[in-house]
Amino acid sequence: MRMSVLAEATPPPPCHSLPRRMIVYGRESHPVSPGGKDRPPPDNSVLIQLSGLYQTIRQTKWIASWRFLKHSCRKEFADMLSKTMSHRVLMVTVVSLLVVALLAACAPAVGPEAPADTGEAVADTSGMTGREAALASASEEDRTLIVAVSQDLSTLDWDASGAFPRMTETQVNVLGSWAQPAIIELEDGSMVGDALNFEPMLADSMVISMDGTQWTFKLPQGMKHYPSGNEITANDYLYYKDRRGNMRVPPSLDRLVRLATKEEPLKGFEVIDDYTFRFNASDWTPILRPFMSCCQFGYLIDSQAYMDAGAADGDKWGQEFAKTNMPSSGPYYIHERIPNESMEFRTNPNWQGKEPFFNRIIFTVVPESADRVLLLKAGEVDMAQDLSAKEINDLRSDANVSTKQVRIGDMIVMPINHNTEPFNDKRVRQAVSYLIPYDDIIDNVWYGSAERSFGPVPSMVHGYDHSYWPYDLPKEEAIAKAKELLAEAGYADGLEFDLNIDLGTPEQASMAKIIQSALSEAGITVNINPMPRAAYQEGKNQGTHTSALDTLFPWTAEPGYFMDILLGCASYGNRYSGVCLEEADELIREAGTTVDEDARFELYSEAQRLHIDNASWIWIGARYFTLAIGSDIAGYVAFPDTRTRYWHLYRDSSQ
Incomplete structure (x- = not known):
């Protein structure tokens, strides 16, 4: 889903008045001062210089170059943009012209005609990424992922359960958001989510005011919740915020918003129309960018489904309904749940983003961590969660297991x-x-x-x-x-x-x-x-x-x-x-x-x-x-909130 990043056509503030460096999870890539007074920067920290329109230009770089340009053009575009960014004041239109020029320059030359169709159903994987090739040749069995977990969810109502890992991991896979952390590829080929920058999920455009106090997101029309078929609108997000406020959810994200707005959290949000939402801050604040990257920002839930379910009881928030239902606006929906035994995700038929490789994800409850380890080593499950540090350490030498550490x-x-x-x-x-x-x-x-x-x-x-x-x-x-x-x-x-x-x-x-x-x-x-x-x-x-x-x-x-x-x-x-x-x-x-x-x-x-x-x-x-997965599971992205986005994973049969 394409997202454009625009800046209002007003003169930029002085460069010295804007932040020069921030941290994301990754590797050191710029020679700037370390985080502590006399301590070198962490080995896997990225210190990124941002100034003036750098913020908008860098965001355009991630979206236009890394997400939408052909792979062969990415480095060329990034190198050119990096040189361009040395100039402190630039119009965003320059970036647009660069993108257009590079797309033209990098267009593939006309080659020989493709061979005639022989009628054989053989997938041509030449020129595909590893994920694309795996998807083209995978069997249905290959596309099922089994995850051993320590416990089930006590409820599907996130506002009642609190932000413990199993719940928030379910949210980020089932609920769509305006935006999500941007993804960075490190030198070793591993992928991480940027803690201070973001890219689209459901939104397709964003306008940032030049003083940084207004962030306006716009949704495309026609996206639908599953299974109700209700249209996804900006009002769904306001309902999500109202519901959290009225149910007195522990105020982690709300306190972040209060720091940014100097007001009660809900006063910082505004629905412009059915497809447009705006976040208003009282002043520029350095926490806006990490706030937008936070995994609990911007969920668009099926407000009509919750209100309809609670209407008979006069419950605007649909609390009984929410205990056993979580309508989907994200890549997956909850197909089946057997309390304290298992839960199954399937791909959301209304999802308009990239098709997930795994169209079924089965979470099976295995209370004892030693049993989860044995199942993973035997290949009976593809992932084992909630292992102890010692168990992870012991698995590092197992050739059939890949351990991830962030x-x-x-x-x-x-x-x-x-x-x-x-x-x-x-x-x-x-x-x-x-x-x-x-x-x-x-x-x-x-x-x-x-x-x-x-x-x-x-x-x-x-x-x-x-x-x-x-x-x-x-x-x-x-x-x-x-x-x-x-x-x-x-x-x-x-x-x-x-x-x-x-x-x-x-x-x-x-x-x-x-x-x-x-x-x-x-x-x-x-x-x-x-x-x-x-x-x-x-x-x-x-x-x-x-x-x-x-x-x-x-x-x-x-x-x-x-x-x-x-x-x-x-x-x-x-x-x-x-x-x-x-x-x-x-x-x-x-x-x-x-x-x-x-x-x-x-x-x-x-x-x-x-x-x-x-x-x-x-x-x-x-x-x-830390996370232990089968050695044939690829595509893992380490996000700052540590929650696995399963739609990035795929099975690499060559491993």
């Missing part, structure tokens, strides 16, 4: 409750921070699938600052410092607290034992309390954990969003653990509309310093997203 900011944390003793005292929080054996946990629990963190922003995110971290001391010094702080807080004889862990996350039990042993050396007794996932999740939502172990991943690669959503006074983190630092919140709000990048990151740096000193949480590390 370096993301999925934070390994120990949230501690500021509303209850003993953690309502900052000195106790600091004492525990000194005692945690961080390197031991990363090395002996995560098996190369995680790295250290040194504060509330992981090193994968541009703008993190670890220079304020004081908690790495030699063991004996750390114990002495912790005992000193505990004595000042009135706990000279030691203390005791509960550490709640999720039974569904095997690494948590291993981490808890290491923490229990380390803290005992300073007179702290840690009672490890394993909990079923439902009870554990309820404790998070109700703020009843004294302490817990968790992995949390904000989907937007902006330091302010990481700190705001996990540690802000009116955020998810406050409900979880009672954390609140008004001074840090004010710095984050100010940074949200600070145009000068250096000034913005100074504000973020100070906010990080405040949270580190406050020991707001205990930051242990950042785990990588």
Whole structure:
């Protein structure tokens, strides 16, 4: 589906007033300064320079060059565009002329006539991509993908279930969105989703105002939901936003919008007509681009189906209907679901995008991870989800299995409750921070699938600052410092607290034992309390954990969003653990509309310093997203939100 990117015909703002660099997940490609003050940039980070119309031109580059030009023209176009981009002020029409010229220049020469048709049904795969060739020659059996998962969805109502991985993965495959993260091909041939830039999904045009405060999307007419056949319109998105607001969904994305609009989230959205939607910001903000790339932005759900289903009960939001139904506007629809056993996707017959290779995807519930590993090794399933770090590590040497690992900011944390003793005292929080054996946990629990963190922003995110971290001391010094702080807080004889862990996350039990042993050396007794996932999740939502172990991943690669959503006074983190630092919140709000990048990151740096000193949480590390799939499955794209888009995958029979 083609999407054009336009800019309003008004003079651009001064180049120095717009952002010069942002981070996406990929590889370093521009020699600009690193994310931390004295730490080199991560190996797989891309630092991209954006200035003035660069943003619009670069977006046009991704869409026109990578998505719509013939493969042989891509490098030529990119090289020319790269040279063109060295000029700070350009009209977008120049890009259009380049595209037209290159299309003409790269048109294939007239060759010999094709051989006569012999009548044999043999697919000609010459000149095709690997995916196209696989699709042309695949059997129906080849086009079925089987995925072993640890658990079923408790409901198909995303607003009732929360954003846990199985639900959000279902959403991104079944629900169509205005836009989606742009896709980058790395030097090694692997594909990643860009955390700060996006490309079309259902929209076919977008207009960005020159001051960056209005983003207008337009839908093509005639697209339909499945199975109802209702037309997809801009009102479907507004219904989605209204439904989330009225059902009091945990405000992760809504807080991001509030940072951008300085208003209640719904006031930032406007339906112009049935096919046109606009996002309005109060001022230019650096979080708009990552916001647009977020996997929960822009779903167009079948509003009429939900309203019709709930009409008899006076339920505008169709809550009973939503428990067992998720009408499709995306590449797949839910064909069948047997609770706690299986769920099957099939390709949406109303989908107008590229045809998925896999027209059936069967998710089978296999509760024990060891069983999922055995099924994958035996070739009985094509993918195994929710494996432990050790299991992934053991599978790396299996020739029949391909392990995918994506370096993301999925934070390994120990949230501690500021509303209850003993953690309502900052000195106790600091004492525990000194005692945690961080390197031991990363090395002996995560098996190369995680790295250290040194504060509330992981090193994968541009703008993190670890220079304020004081908690790495030699063991004996750390114990002495912790005992000193505990004595000042009135706990000279030691203390005791509960550490709640999720039974569904095997690494948590291993981490808890290491923490229990380390803290005992300073007179702290840690009672490890394993909990079923439902009870554990309820404790998070109700703020009843004294302490817990968790992995949390904000989907937007902006330091302010990481700190705001996990540690802000009116955020998810406050409900979880009672954390609140008004001074840090004010710095984050100010940074949200600070145009000068250096000034913005100074504000973020100070906010990080405040949270580190406050020991707001205990930051242990950042785990990588890992996935194990059959060696014959190709086309995997690592998206920033870690959710697999199954329509990109295909079976490569040559493997």
